Amino acid sequence: MEAAANAGRKNASLNPVRFLARIGLKFIHIFGAIVVFLIVWELAPGLGIVNPVIIPTPSVIFDKFTELALNGVLAENIFISLRRVAIGFGIAIAVALPMGFLLGGWFKTAETAVNPLLQVVSQANPFTLFPVFITLLGIGELSKISIIFWVCQWPVLFNTVTGIRNVDPTLVKMSRSLGMSKFQMFYKVLLRGALPSVFTGIRMSAVFAFFMLIGAEMIGASSGLGYMILQAQATFQMPKMWVGIVTVALLGMAVNLAILYLEKRISGRKEEIAI
Amino acid sequence: MSNSNYAGRAGETDIKIEAIDVRKTFSARGNGRKDVNNLTTDALGGLNLSISRGEFHVILGPSGCGKSTFLDLVAGLTTSTDGTILIDGKPVTGPGPDRATVFQQYALLPWRTALGNVEFALENLEKDSRKRRETAVKYLDLVGLGDFCGHYPFELSGGMKQRVAIARAMAVGPEVLLMDEPFAAVDALTREILQHDLLRIVYETGKTVLFITHSIDEAVFLADRVSVMTARPGTIKAVVPVLLTRNERLSDDIKVSEVYTGTRHKLWELLKEEAAKAGVSG
Known part of the structure; x- marks a missing residue:
């Protein structure tokens, strides 16, 4: 090569x-x-296929994008939104990852006992839970961050448990035959073996985090990208609305790429699958 | 060492591995079957066996006769229900660096290179990472994979993976090599080459080997002595010496020799009955 x-x-x-x-x-x-x-x-608008008032051309959106970028409106909203994602997503990983490792690795009996409950709870559509969160935690930052946390924790938790479960049992047998302690086996074989699945969970969570972020900011907020999009739509500032839509898409992509990069750095080379 | 057979005949040599009346009972999980009398399975029913130091000993038996169960007991991965296994006269209480196991499914860590996989075995034994690397390279050289240190398991063929596993087992410096049908998953041609190379390595290093297989040809080609196991509950039915010198095995095509075909036939006669029993019961 x-x-x-x-x-x-x-x-x-x-x-x-x-x-x-x-x-x-x-x-x-x-x-x-x-x-x-x-x-x-x-x-398309020049050819009469779409209405340029509702769907402006990319050049118009780009002009608006530079304007909003230069006057600081965009940066401010991005900062506010990203902070909500970062805190909610961060807490979700901090809670669900150790939880998943414990349930998947050490307390298998406990996992069997609580798994049906977790499955049911996690299936509750998070949008239906908005009223509950707002009633309990108000309409401030806390409820928005909490709902993001709530949604993000499940993929991480379930994928971590599955990842540990699916580590090849002969690897565990092999490390036992080498006289490794339980703890060594845990962090050298189980944790490492679960990593690909854990990262899948984290990437899923990142997608959900942005879904919930925009939802939360559209339902009850006075700042952030979701609010910016909704408010632009309400005042018929279509280019500004599109700037928001494009920005959210690009942010989601950037976060996904960052996680992929991190995964590559941590897990090293991977077999490429050709079909 | 490669010119002579292992140290000598039983009685004159010291015993490396000794199994005394070993029994192993598993509590069966039913699997939906209404079991006849009780919910246990006797895997081993009072197995006695002595293996000399430096001997290449093959256990041959029908599938499901408890061969692997016995190997796990010697490895210290499980405990017997009754009876003892002695190594150098001391009972086995758990895994230890005096024994190393080669598994049928390679058991390589997919996220580590060939070198990393061999080093893995040394991480509890050698603190200095440079020395670990040196030892690992040395053993990968021994199995003929010196040029493949940086390859990941998915980049290696089945035979190469098993070579890495053998290098890993040898690297810990065990006195006993335990091999659980190590060549069952590779193609026939690769298997013959691996068998040949294994003999060479074992003869050079003077290890005691306990090797499990269900292939009669493999048993005759490799073993100084072959133990034929009965169907479950497993015991030793007969111990058959293979009267070929180590030199003959490495140099000539012994598979056409009279000793080879004769031993092969004898083992087949012994095994036939047990295979039929195992077929009926399981």
Whole structure:
């Protein structure tokens, strides 16, 4: 593989035009679909396919985006929203991860006993729980952060339990035959073996966190991206609304990429599956 | 050492592993079957066996006869219901670095490289990580995987994975190597090469080996002595010496020799009955 990379580098130094062409091709391969989509969107109002008042062109949205970015409105709302996500999501991981490890690894009897209850509770649609949270915790930050926490904890908890359960039992047998203590086995084999599943849970939670964030900010808030979107819609500032929509999408993507990067850093190389 | 057979005949040599009247009973989980009399299964029913120091001993038996149960007991992974297993005259109380096990399913950590997997076994024994690495490389060299240190298990073939597992077992410096059908999951050609290489390594290092298989050919090719087990509850039905020198096994094609075919036939006769019994009962 290294040889191939070297060969590629040699080629590049010999023929910069071909090298650039290859990079260009790669760019088109990866981002081509997005570019085509944006071009069609840009042209659609001119062709009379969509109403530009309701769905402005990307260039109009981008102009509004720079305006809001420069006057600080966007940054302020992003900061407020991200803080809510970070706290709710952070507490969820801090609670559900150790809980999952304990239930999956050490207290299997307890897990069997509480699992049906957890399944039922976690199935409650979080939007239906909004009134409960607001009644109990008011309409301030606490209820918003709590609802994000509530939603985020389940995927982390269940995936951690499953991850530990699915660690190959022969690995446990092997480490026992090497005379490892229970504790060593736990953190060298079970924890490490559960990691891929744990990260799947964390990524699911991140998606849910943004769902609930926007929901919470649309139901009862006076700041944040969800509020910004709703308020822009109410006052018919469509470009501003679209800036909010695009920003939320980009933030979600960025967080997902950050978690993927972290996962790659921690778990190292992975088998690539070709179908 | 590779020129002579293991130390000698029973009686003259000291005993490395001794099993005295070993019984193991599992409480059966029913599996929906209304059991006839009680809810227990006798896996081992009073097994007696002595294995000499430096001997390559193969246990041959029909499936479900309790071979693996016996190996787990020697490894110290489970305890017997009754009877004792002695190693160097001392009862086995748990796993220890004097024994190392090679499992049929490789049991490699998928997130570690070949080198990392061998180092894993040394983490309790050697504090210095540089020495750990040196030892691991040495044993990967021994099994012929010196060039594959940085490969992850998913990048290795079945035979290579089992070589890594053998290197890991050897690296802890055990006196006894316990092997639980280690070559059952690899293809026939790879199996022959692995068997040959295993003999070479064992002869070079002088380990005592307890090897479990249900393949008669494998038993005859590898073993100094073969124990044939009965169907459940497992006991030793007969112990058959394989009168081939270690040199012959490594150099000639012994599979056509008279000793080989004769021993093979004898083992088949012994096993046939038990296989039929196991087939009826289980």
